Amino acid sequence: MPEPLFDRVALIGIGLIGSSIAHAVRRGGLARHIAVQTRREETLAEAHGLGLGDSYTTDPAEAVAGADLVILCVPVGACEGIAQAIAPALKPGAVVSDVGSVKTSVVRQMQPHLPESVHFVPGHPVAGTEHSGPAAGFAELFDNRWCILTPPAGTDPDAVGRLSAFWTACGANVEIMAPEHHDMVLAITSHVPHLIAYNIVGTAAHLEEVTSSEVMKFSAGGFRDFTRIAASDPTMWRDVFLHNKEAVLEMLGRFTEDLTALQRAIRFGDGDTLFDLFTKTRAIRRGIIEAGQETAAPDFGRSPHARAQEPGE
Numbered sequence: 001m002p003e004p005l006f007d008r009v010a011l012i013g014i015g016l017i018g019s020s021i022a023h024a025v026r027r028g029g030l031a032r033h034i035a036v037q038t039r040r041e042e043t044l045a046e047a048h049g050l051g052l053g054d055s056y057t058t059d060p061a062e063a064v065a066g067a068d069l070v071i072l073c074v075p076v077g078a079c080e081g082i083a084q085a086i087a088p089a090l091k092p093g094a095v096v097s098d099v100g101s102v103k104t105s106v107v108r109q110m111q112p113h114l115p116e117s118v119h120f121v122p123g124h125p126v127a128g129t130e131h132s133g134p135a136a137g138f139a140e141l142f143d144n145r146w147c148i149l150t151p152p153a154g155t156d157p158d159a160v161g162r163l164s165a166f167w168t169a170c171g172a173n174v175e176i177m178a179p180e181h182h183d184m185v186l187a188i189t190s191h192v193p194h195l196i197a198y199n200i201v202g203t204a205a206h207l208e209e210v211t212s213s214e215v216m217k218f219s220a221g222g223f224r225d226f227t228r229i230a231a232s233d234p235t236m237w238r239d240v241f242l243h244n245k246e247a248v249l250e251m252l253g254r255f256t257e258d259l260t261a262l263q264r265a266i267r268f269g270d271g272d273t274l275f276d277l278f279t280k281t282r283a284i285r286r287g288i289i290e291a292g293q294e295t296a297a298p299d300f301g302r303s304p305h306a307r308a309q310e311p312g313e
């Protein structure tokens with residue numbers, strides 16, 4: 001086994017992403033010690049029962065003491081409070097990172113509180129499922145997925161290199177990007193799709209209610225795929241939309257214009273417009289499969305453990 005990349009890793013928050021990192025660290029022997037922190041005793045006990053760490057605490061400052069790598073794995077809206085709480089306890093030279101789905105806001109929330117003696121390298125593994133909590137994680141989550149790092153200008157390249165090596169060892173492909181660019185790209189590829197899923201499931205549920213008819217019962221493939229996305233964690237996604245407001249509103253504006261154009265095409269029987277778009281989007285999907293970024297029949301990213309808990313799926 002090669003030398004671990006970090007001596008002590010502190011995971012602040014131990015839900016889907018924190019626990020998946022813990023599994024990946026164990027799988028690759030990437031650290032000598034994993035310190036696990038979370039707010040609630042019950043969650044901590046669950047993490048303990050799953051053997052995710054080597055030490056457990058509800059105190060974030062205690063968890064980061066002596067850590068060479070600190071990763072915040074909490075909802076985006078919780079980052080500022082945690083940065084404040086851990087700042088005095090951080091080890092000089094430590095790499096401090098996060099996994100938040102939004103980056104500009106995380107930089108704004110955390111950077112002012114962190115001491116100059118640490119290296120702040122925000123990150124986002126672009127991999128997940130609709131499940132949450134410590135039992136939802138699995139070591140393979142990041143395999144062959146992107147992990148985007150958004151280091152502020154002037155960050156020590158060695159620290160960026162060490163965090164890149166960590167994510168590569170977790171199975172991911174690393175890309176460096178400006179936080180604003182990250183937020184714009186993820187708004188259209190991840191955030192707006194989630195909003196659409198929440199909305200369409202909400203609309204169908206409302207229709208069922210007001211018409212007192214069975215709408216959900218007859219849902220087939222397409223709608224069921226939306227219900228999977230719409231089952232994603234409410235706290236996490238509330239925070240994503242509140243913290244990536246501008247980019248999401250910009251992309252929603254474009255989306256709405258394009259949707260209106262399709263509405264017009266249907267109204268006026270313009271089959272060519274519909275056919276041309278559907279041909280283009282089919283080619284995009286096939287290109288993604290050929291590039292090996294997706295399987296033809298996805299299992300929706302669920303862990304074997306999570307799948308076992310879902311009878312009837």
Ligand SMILES: NC(=O)c1ccc[n+]([C@@H]2O[C@H](COP(=O)([O-])OP(=O)(O)OC[C@H]3O[C@@H](n4cnc5c(N)ncnc54)[C@H](O)[C@@H]3O)[C@@H](O)[C@H]2O)c1
Pocket residue numbers: 012013014015016017018038039040043073074075076078099100101102124125126127128129130131132133134233236240
């Ligand atoms: N779920 C995904 O698909 C996915 C993918 C990539 C990145 N992310 C990002 O990862 C982060 C964690 O998401 P997750 O899916 O692991 O969530 P999760 O709900 O499974 O776990 C969240 C953890 O944070 C803790 N927590 C919640 N609120 C807190 C607060 N106010 N203060 C301190 N701790 C708090 C919880 O106790 C839990 O340990 C989020 O920022 C999310 O945007 C999620």
Ligand SMILES: O=C(O)C(=O)C[C@]1(C(=O)O)C=C[C@@H](O)C=C1
Pocket residue numbers: 100101125126127128129130189190191229300301
């Ligand atoms: O596959 C899923 O369930 C996801 O929603 C994962 C997904 C995504 O939109 O691709 C969700 C949010 C994250 O920030 C990164 C990944």
